Amino acid sequence: MTETDSFFETPAPAGYKGIWSWLITMDHKRIALMYLFVILFWFFGALILGLLIRTELMSVGKTIMGAQTYNAMFTLHGVIMIFLFIIPAIPAIFGNFLLPIQIGADDVFFPKLNLLSWYLYILGSIFAISSLFFGGPPDTGWTFYVPFSVSTNTNVSATLMAAFILGMSSMLTGLNFITTIHRMRVKGMRWLQIPLFTWSLYATAWVQLLATPILSITLLLVVFERMFAIGLFDASKGGDPLLYQHLFWMYSHPAVYIMILPGMGVISEIIPVFSRKSIFGYKAIVASSMAIAIAGSLVWAHHMFTSGMSDVAVFVFSLLTFLVAIPSAVKVFSWISTMYKGSIQMTPPLLFSLGFIYLFSVGGLTGLVLGAAGTNIHVHDTHFVVAHFHFVMFGGTGFAFFAALHFWWPKIFGRMYDFKRAYVAATMITIGFIFHYMPMFILGIMGHPRRYYDYMPRFETGNMLAGIGGYILITGIALMFVNLFLSFKNKRDALADPWGGTTLEWSVPSPPPLHNFVSPPEIKDYPYDFSDVVKKFKPGNIT
Amino acid sequence: MKSSQENHHVMEYKTLIGILCMLLILTAITIGASMIDLGKLNVWIALFIASSKCSLVVLFFMHLKYENRVIKLSFVVTLFCVAILIGFIFWDIAFR
Numbered sequence: 001m002t003e004t005d006s007f008f009e010t011p012a013p014a015g016y017k018g019i020w021s022w023l024i025t026m027d028h029k030r031i032a033l034m035y036l037f038v039i040l041f042w043f044f045g046a047l048i049l050g051l052l053i054r055t056e057l058m059s060v061g062k063t064i065m066g067a068q069t070y071n072a073m074f075t076l077h078g079v080i081m082i083f084l085f086i087i088p089a090i091p092a093i094f095g096n097f098l099l100p101i102q103i104g105a106d107d108v109f110f111p112k113l114n115l116l117s118w119y120l121y122i123l124g125s126i127f128a129i130s131s132l133f134f135g136g137p138p139d140t141g142w143t144f145y146v147p148f149s150v151s152t153n154t155n156v157s158a159t160l161m162a163a164f165i166l167g168m169s170s171m172l173t174g175l176n177f178i179t180t181i182h183r184m185r186v187k188g189m190r191w192l193q194i195p196l197f198t199w200s201l202y203a204t205a206w207v208q209l210l211a212t213p214i215l216s217i218t219l220l221l222v223v224f225e226r227m228f229a230i231g232l233f234d235a236s237k238g239g240d241p242l243l244y245q246h247l248f249w250m251y252s253h254p255a256v257y258i259m260i261l262p263g264m265g266v267i268s269e270i271i272p273v274f275s276r277k278s279i280f281g282y283k284a285i286v287a288s289s290m291a292i293a294i295a296g297s298l299v300w301a302h303h304m305f306t307s308g309m310s311d312v313a314v315f316v317f318s319l320l321t322f323l324v325a326i327p328s329a330v331k332v333f334s335w336i337s338t339m340y341k342g343s344i345q346m347t348p349p350l351l352f353s354l355g356f357i358y359l360f361s362v363g364g365l366t367g368l369v370l371g372a373a374g375t376n377i378h379v380h381d382t383h384f385v386v387a388h389f390h391f392v393m394f395g396g397t398g399f400a401f402f403a404a405l406h407f408w409w410p411k412i413f414g415r416m417y418d419f420k421r422a423y424v425a426a427t428m429i430t431i432g433f434i435f436h437y438m439p440m441f442i443l444g445i446m447g448h449p450r451r452y453y454d455y456m457p458r459f460e461t462g463n464m465l466a467g468i469g470g471y472i473l474i475t476g477i478a479l480m481f482v483n484l485f486l487s488f489k490n491k492r493d494a495l496a497d498p499w500g501g502t503t504l505e506w507s508v509p510s511p512p513p514l515h516n517f518v519s520p521p522e523i524k525d526y527p528y529d530f531s532d533v534v535k536k537f538k539p540g541n542i543t
Numbered sequence: 544m545k546s547s548q549e550n551h552h553v554m555e556y557k558t559l560i561g562i563l564c565m566l567l568i569l570t571a572i573t574i575g576a577s578m579i580d581l582g583k584l585n586v587w588i589a590l591f592i593a594s595s596k597c598s599l600v601v602l603f604f605m606h607l608k609y610e611n612r613v614i615k616l617s618f619v620v621t622l623f624c625v626a627i628l629i630g631f632i633f634w635d636i637a638f639r
Contacts, residue, residue: 246632309639310635310637310639
């Protein structure tokens with residue numbers, strides 16, 4: 001065993017083999033891969049649930065399931081996708097793997113806490129899945145709104161506990177990242193030399209740390225309500241049902257930024273690499289990440305415009321919501337400006353990133369329709385919201401996740417995948433996505449409510465189209481993963497720096513050794529200086 | 544360089560028991576105050592006693608009194624964030 005052997009061949013702690021070398025590992029890279037496997041498992045599960053929901057909605061009346069099953073399915077689709085996939089996906093997998101390497105560190109600051117976070121994630125997911133089989137699957141939707149979540153006879157308590165435990169895992173990861181970035185940067189790396197992906201994880205980690213406890217306590221309060229009927233949210237006992245919504249969205253709106261900020265960090269890494277050009281507005285992107293984290297924490301009540309909140313609150317939160325659009329737009333502007341006059345090299349990660357920019361922009365702009373109190377009242381709780389949310393979360397974070405997979409796959413596994421199949425898959429996913437969600441905007445404006453098991457015949461064409469789009473989308477995703485997994489069979493070795501990246505992860509072997517850096521890394525004055533890359537990589541030599 | 548063990552402040556049992564007694568007394572006062580109808584003042588009294596108890600726990604049981612400036616500042620920042628979040632709810636509650 002040598003210092004340059006990959007982390008796959010070097011268990012940490014030493015002396016363990018097989019499954020134990022993974023289950024008790026404290027190596028951030030192995031923990032990242034353990035997250036990858038379980039998160040993908042849940043992602044596939046929730047995808048199937050989503051497809052079944054859309055299949056049910058493809059025609060009027062009962063198609064493949066009853067109303068109660070439908071309610072349980074959309075609840076679990078939401079809970080799994082939000083808490084088990086979108087929130088942890090990029091930070092727990094790519095953050096864990098890359099953050100220490102990007103700042104020149106050996107590992108995260110608290111390796112044992114990192115492993116504990118993974119076990120908490122597993123425990124939370126066991127609670128989530130157990131709710132399916134014991135006491136009746138929950139039927140509240142992922143928002144667990146009172147009074148229904150207090151009064152329903154289904155097993156909501158298990159799902160609430162699942163979200164509570166998963167929140168703990170998320171907080172510990174955030175704490176670990178903040179401490180690592182503050183205390184473990186290689187000597188000579190100043191704050192404005194940190195790569196943008198790590199910056200995005202830093203902003204996210206603060207939101208994770210400050211906002212998650214609010215949700216945890218709130219969910220516990222609902223469990224207590226179910227057990228002891230205290231009346232905190234019961235108006236007849238002097239409680240306030242709207243207080244639950246305030247507390248829930250106080251976390252769950254910032255959680256949207258926990259989901260999207262790391263995705264934005266991924267795109268900020270990919271665009272300059274394949275434009276062969278320094279990122280436009282590095283400081284503006286850093287500032288906008290922090291601004292999104294702060295402003296995004298103050299806009300939660302825009303989810304409650306029709307809940308009976310005061311008009312003053314509607315006005316204030318509507319105004320604040322518009323403010324978040326500014327830093328988001330700064331990022332989109334910076335990405336586009338980076339590509340302007342760049343020497344663009346088309347690759348699968350870049351194609352996914354371009355898909356991200358387009359779909360996220362549509363999602364963001366339709367968010368303004370929802371942020372404006374007047375139009376919100378018209379489309380609130382309709383399919384318009386479902387479409388907007390999926391454009392931002394799937395078109396945004398989902399596409400960024402796919403882009404990250406393709407960008408760092410060669411680094412993580414040391415294997416290069418087939419480009420042609422990746423392009424076909426990316427195109428199918430994008431087309432399927434647009435066919436799937438675009439009709440929902442129109443259905444929403446026409447008045448089709450969300451979460452309804454059945455609907456009026458005039459909504460059938462839109463639902464049918466959305467269903468067909470869903471099948472194209474799923475086929476594309478399946479092809480994408482088959483292509484990535486085939487890279488293990490084809491055994492095409494990846495270079496240490498196959499793309500021409502400038503951040504530190506591209507200076508270590510693919511896959512990296514256990515201790516990341518054999519010799520102390522060299523820190524550049526500016527992390528996105530492509531002057532050497534332009535000389536070394538001629539246009540079109542990435543295959 | 545001093546190790547963290549050397550810097551660690553050890554509280555005397557006498558102090559800890561004293562704080563515990565004060566917490567129990569304040570709890571008794573909370574219960575007593577809730578039995579007297581003072582109108583809106585009841586809420587303010589309850590909040591004042593709860594804040595005092597909280598301060599005692601944080602300062603002595605959680606050692607904040609003996610921590611360095613960074614830890615104290617982190618705590619104040621957290622309080623500030625909580626104040627903003629609770630304050631913003633009053634855009635709704637105060638104007639319903």
